[in-house]
Amino acid sequence: MNWNDCIERTNTHSVKWSFPEEDVIPMCIADMDFQVSPAIVEALNQKAHHGIYGYTTFSSRYFESIVSWWEKRFDMEIYKDWICFSPGIIPGINVLLSVLTEPGDGVIIQDPVYYPFYSTIENHGCSVLKNTLLYQDGFYSIDFDDLEEKARKPETKVLILCSPHNPVGRVWTIEEIERIGDIAKRHHLWIISDEMHGDLVYEGYEHKPLFKVGESFLENSILCAAPSKTFNIAGLQTSILLIPNKELREKYNEKLTGYGLMRPNVFGIEGTIAAYEEGEPWLNELLMVLEDNKQYVLNYLEQHLPELKAIVPQATHLIWIDCSELDMLGEDLCMFFLEKARVKFDEGFKFGECGQSFVRMNIACPKERIDMALRRMNHAVLEHRRIVK
Known part of the structure; x- marks a missing residue:
């Protein structure tokens, strides 16, 4: 793999490289x-050469590749029944908020944070409650006093956790995650944990998935993940939501179907399997x-x-x-x-x-x-x- 190859991406429909001005x-x-x-390229080539790109569903191999990845990378057991599809994390969070909230409810985010969270919350008529991160001497930490205050508001229903955090790059410690989870449980909040960057962690740090930190969080939490950031396949539009709560999972899947988002991209399935089976x-x-x-x-x-x-x-x-x-x-x-x-x-x-x-x-x-x-x-x-x- 040549990591120094400056591959030309202009005129490839790339969002990143579609800037109108030259020399930027x-x-x-x-x-x-x-x-x-190369394993992903080979899998996609094989599918392309097959020549039929009809409606697609999920195979047992798809689920097994996800379960195996989480066990291998995080020493964590997840179950096939938990695995729900979304074409992206933000569409998935939108569907979740349509189930978990009513207009006027409050949703906590920890800013500065991934900016689509703001519009996603507002799309559902909810209020953005900012638990602004503390910034001191080049380091970000959580303001737990403020989080407690926001969480106890009667209108607050959901906390969106970004773990690892985008854009500040923090890997939350076990103690921080436990404290967040305890606050959410005490105040009956749902946690939506966006763990999109969980595989991209630097030496000396270790990402701790929310579900591994506390099994008691399973019934009031959703974990969002995807191969897209890890393996650079965002364009294949395939993300994963782990929803242990059976009642919520059924409501989520019903909404997803209602929005017509239940069918995966034919290449997304192949890319996911190849990434998790052979991409390590x-x-x-x-x-x-x-x-x-x-x-x-x-x-x-x-x-x-x-x-x-x-x-x-x-x-x-x-x-x-x-x-x-x-x-x-x-x-x-x-x-x-x-x-x-x-x-x-x-x-x-x-x-x-x-x-x-x-x-x-x-x-x-x-x-x-x-x-x-x-x-x-x-x-x-x-x-x-x-x-x-």
């Missing part, structure tokens, strides 16, 4: 500029590449761009960067990097008001591309220093 390096959108595992060697290589890229970015910023403070990620292929010393906020900050450096980031303000002075950088690309982006950023900031002086 996209360091946004959380997909990777790496080719997927590729993933292990990827994690080494991401570790190297992460250190490269951290070292470069420290040596050349001290105004930019990277929040050291414990997981994800993303780096959350504090740009407050540039004295620019929101759209102005992102336009600075776009116009002066020709680098496109995910705008920090989209993740919440507390992200106004931040950008999110995707490091899942060849190091040559990262180096080019960093050099452009350095040139732009040097010019900015000269002007402000």
Whole structure:
């Protein structure tokens, strides 16, 4: 696998590479500029050559591949009956909220957080209750006093947990997850745990799935996962919701069918099976590449761009960067990097008001591309220093 190959993605219907202006390096959108595992390519080629792409359903091999993956990667037993389909995590959360909430209910999120959570909650007429993460000395932690206060409100019905957290890159400890779960149980809240990035964890850290931390959380929790971020197959539109609560699972599947979302993508099934059965060697290589890229970015910023403070990620292929010393906020900050450096980031303000002075950088690309982006950023900031002086 050549991890340094800068594969051309323009004119491929890529969201990330469909930016209208030329000579812009996209360091946004959380997909990777790496080719997927050869095992996935082979599985998709075989299906393509079969030549029939009709309505698709779920085989026993599909379920077995998921159960086996969770046992192998997390030493955790899950059951076939828990496994529910969704074309994506956000569609799945939308369906869940349609079952679990009524207009006017409150849903807790821990901002700055994955920005589709906001619109997903508001789509159902619910209130966004922000349990804003505490930020001190380059580190994020949970404000448990505030979480308790939000959880005890009679209108609060759901907590959406992002674990590992996107964009700040925290891997929550067992103690933190237990405390979150205990608060939810005491106040009769449902937990929707988005564990999309659970496989992308750096050396020295270990992702603890919600269900493994506490079996007592099973009846009031849903765990969301997918091969899409792990194996770079988001376009195959296949995600997994683990719902141990039988009554909720039946309601979820009924709603999913009502929305016409119950049929998987014909290639998504093949991609999922190949990823979970044969993709682990590729993933292990990827994690080494991401570790190297992460250190490269951290070292470069420290040596050349001290105004930019990277929040050291414990997981994800993303780096959350504090740009407050540039004295620019929101759209102005992102336009600075776009116009002066020709680098496109995910705008920090989209993740919440507390992200106004931040950008999110995707490091899942060849190091040559990262180096080019960093050099452009350095040139732009040097010019900015000269002007402000």
